[in-house]
Amino acid sequence: EAQVTQNPRYLITVTGKKLTVTCSQNMNHEYMSWYRQDPGLGLRQIYYSMNVEVTDKGDVPEGYKVSRKEKRNFPLILESPSPNQTSLYFCASSLSRAHGYTFGSGTRLTVV
C-alpha cells in the first residue's frame, strides 16, 4: 500500500530533551515536506526537500532540523524542544511540487 509512515503518533516530552520524528514513504517520491498544524493558523511548512541531500526552509523553520540521506526517509529533529513547539506535525510527500501531497497520519507532540 502506498503510504507515508510517521512515528511516533503521540509524544510527550520535556523541555530541552532532543527528539526525532521519523517519516518514511514507499512511493519513490522526490518531494517531501514537514508541516505543523495549529488551531487558527492552519498548516505551516517547516522544511521541505526536493531530493536526496537537498533541503530548504519553509515558513517556520526555527528550532527544527531535517535531513534527507535517503530518498524514502525525511526525519524531523528537535534539538531542544520548547513548549511553543507543542503541535500536530505532518510529514507529506509528492511526485513533484506540482502534484498533490500524500500526508502521513500525524504526530501529536506535547512539550512540557
Place this chain on the structure above:
Amino acid sequence: QKEVEQNSGPLSVPEGAIASLNCTYSDRGSQSFFWYRQYSGKSPELIMSIYSNGDKEDGRFTAQLNKASQYVSLLIRDSQPSDSATYLCAVLTDKLIFGTGTRLQVFP
C-alpha cells in the same frame, strides 16, 4: 492580506443538498490548486486538483477555477453526513500554501 483565504464556517447544509466551498488567493502567478479533506483528528486527504480555468468533475465533487478573479471553489453534490469535515484549499506559488480551512457540517 492572507495569501489563501477561506471562510472558517461552519457551513451547514442538509443531506442531499449542494455544498459550495470557496477560496481566494493573492498570487496571480499561482499555477496549481488543490482541495483536501480533513476529518477531525486525521490527516489531510487530497480530493481534487485543478490546473486550468473552468470546471473539473470527479464523482460528486466539482472544482472550479477562475484565475482572473483569483478564486477556486469546490462543489459537493448530494452531500452526505460522511462529508462532514474540514476542507482545506491549497495553492502552489513558489511553495504550497494552505488556507485555514472551512468546516462543513451535513445534517440528516
